[in-house]
Amino acid sequence: MKCPYCSFPDSKVIDSRPKDSKIKRRRECINCGARFTTFEEVEKPLLMVEKRSGSYEEFDRKKLITGVYNAIGKRPIPINVVNEIADYVENYFANALKSVARSKEIGEIVLDRLREIDPIAYIRFASVYEDFTDVNSFIEVINEVERKRMEDKNG
Known part of the structure; x- marks a missing residue:
């Protein structure tokens, strides 16, 4: 130095x-x-995201964090949890030595994390990620969350 x-x-x-x-x-x-x-600091490899349209863009941590914040809204979730989700996504692809991630993969990872953290945030994120177009889509996800909650409750 x-x-x-x-x-x-x-x-x-x-x-x-x-x-x-x-x-x-x-x-x-x-x-x-x-x-x-x-x-x-450790230099992380460049991660490209393949969008649903087939185009590519550089992974944007801020964009991911903004999306998760929007889903969390006014829920009682600490700010550091959002950063942990973003860290998890980045580390997941870095550890897998992948330089390209499909947006679908990223969305599924975030959904899995939110499902464990807060059911309302999960439903909010899913509604944007899955691009719900009708009420039935919401009802299906809400029923899925409720089923999972009952399974966890009953052991």
Whole structure:
């Protein structure tokens, strides 16, 4: 790591600790002794999303988070849960070494996570993701959620 004070090309790490999703490193220049801080983060591979239309676009974490926030609305769900869902989606495809994900796959992963977290958020997200066009579509999903709740309740 190049020293920001004397431009010497080498430094030593004095302290290293995690901070958010990065690693904070305290460094000391071997040449001038100046100390400085750097932040290191893992570079995630580029993920492309294949849309239903057949077109491709770069995965947009903010877009995913916005969609989940819209589904959550005013539900009592902590903000960090939304970030955890986005992290899970990104890590799922990175761990599978996939550079292309179908929007359908992403939607199903989010639905699975929301089903575990909050049934109302699940139904809201499903209504947009599945593009409900009539009341019967809502009724089917609500019945599915209720069936699952009763199964869980009865063991």
